[in-house]
Amino acid sequence: MAWYNDIFNFSKPQPQKANIRKTIDFEQQLQRVRQDATRFNIALQSAESPMYPNRFLLMQTYQQIVLDGQVQSAMLQRKSKILCKKFMVYGPDGECDEAKTELFNQKWFYDFQNLALDSIFWGFSCVQFGAIVNDKYSSVELIPRIYVVPEFSLVRTNTATVTEGKHFDEAPYNNWCIGVGEKRDLGLMMYLAPYVIWKKNAMAAWAEFAEVFGSPIRVGKTDVRDEMTRKNMENMLRNMGVASWAVLDLNDNIELMQASRTDAYAVFDKMVERCNSEISKIILGQTGTTDEKAYSGSANVHENVADMIAKQDTLKMQFVIENQLVPMMIRNGFDLSGCTFKYDDSESLPLSEQAKIDASFMPYVKFDHEYLEHKYGIELQDEMGVEEENETETENETESQLENIAKRLRAIYS
Known part of the structure; x- marks a missing residue:
């Protein structure tokens, strides 16, 4: 096969029976549901069941957690340290092989790295590869996580069962599909969920506080009993803006009780700030690379922590590529026998x-x-x-x- 690859562009169609996504009877949309601590605990217990683990409810929680801006920013920062790394493929002789390196320097490999790194946060990623066209995979896509049961290496036919389906680690699926992540790992989202829920609750309460006390209430007082006249006053107050309003009798009174402190907003602000710092610590191991208030000395220490985590992620990806991706590519006909994939860890000075x-x-x-x-x-x-x-x-x-x-x-x- 090696001489064939050197002369012609290598192509190979994907067998119809090798697409494990077709195991799913009918793909349903995962509905977005408002999350709270009770829902999260129920979802966690369902996913941790040793006999019938079901991550459906947990994925509902996760898809709401990932919408948070601080979570997105920290995830992007951690993933970009790997996605932007240079890499080389070394031949059996130990020399860098530019032709083999070019096989990986393609969009399909970038997409695979992106999905594989997502397993750090989501717990597990089951990745399906498409047909091989001109020395590269035509597509790389994620099997919807609500249908994947990592504990049993199973892609189930529907979300109501955890036993019926196909095993993605068996032939012919393992030639076109890779599962990335530990089978019992629920990802960093499990640790993020409580803080994101508390943060959203704090921001919702802050928005309500601003709505009530941010704009002064408009009060119209009248002793007119004519229904039409009172309705005219109500319409006038209603159309003046979004602030609260009321039409009262001359002797009626409204009293709004609030804290005498001028910085009452700080209760919500500090809660949001603390949740953001905890989110950064969980994902990045520190807050210095995301906190604009970080000082030079401490920021250098935090940057070293970020680099250490990046090396850990690099090692993880190295194992996935060497132990799973490259063997699958060899089975599909790529001439990579005896080759070694390595990330470039050399540091470049400004x-x-x-x-x-x-x-x-x-x-x-x-x-x-x-x-x-x-x-x-x-x-x-x-x-x-x-x-x-x-x-x-x-x-x-x-x-x-x-x-x-x-x-x-x-x-x-x-």
Whole structure:
């Protein structure tokens, strides 16, 4: 197969019976439901059942949790450290093979990494690959998580059963499908759920506080008993804006009791701020890379923690690719036997720091022009041109000095 791949673009159709998504009788939409602590506890107990684990209710909770802005920001930050990494494929001889590397430098592989990293948060990702066309997979898609039972390596026919379906780790499905994540892992969303629920409750209460006390109530008082006249006043107050209003008799009174503190809003603000910090700690292990108030010294420590977690995620992806993806590709005919996939973990300095280091060596080491031009984007002249230019500058400086001396002499003896 190796010589065939070298001469022609490799293509292979996906057998109809190998698409495990077709196991699902009828795909239903996962309805969005308002979440609270009670719903979450029930969903968690259902998912943790040792005999009949069912993640349907838990996925309902998770799809609401992931809408939170702080959660999205932290997830994107953690995933981007892996998705933006360079990688190489080394051949059996230990040398970097650019042709093999190009097989992975495609959109399908980026999509696979994205879905595989989602397993950190969701607990498990069952990924279905499409047909092979011109040396790359035509599609990479996620099997809806409500139909996947990771504990049994099963894609079930419907959400009412946990035993009927097909096993994605058995042939022919395992040649076109990969399950990423630990079977009993429920993901980081499990730890995020309470804080996101409390945060939403705090923000809802804050919005209600703003609605009641943010705009002054409008009160219209009248002793008119004519129904039409009172309705005219009601319509006038109603159309004046969104603030509360009331039509009262002359002797009636409305009293709004509120805290005497001027910073009553801080109760809600601090609650939201604390929930955001806990969310960042769960996903990123720190708050310094998401908190605008972080100081320079502590931010460096937090950045080191973020780098440590990124190395952990890199190692996880390395195992998934080496132990699951590459063997599946070899079974499908890709010439990757004896090859090794590795992420590039080399650290690159900022350009300004690199320039300082290079400048310190220039008196002692001769740099290649191509390196300097490529690294710093500057055009360099050859040494002969530089010498001629220096000679010209020296001559001009000498003439200028002579003219200055002549002017001074004329000024003295004039």
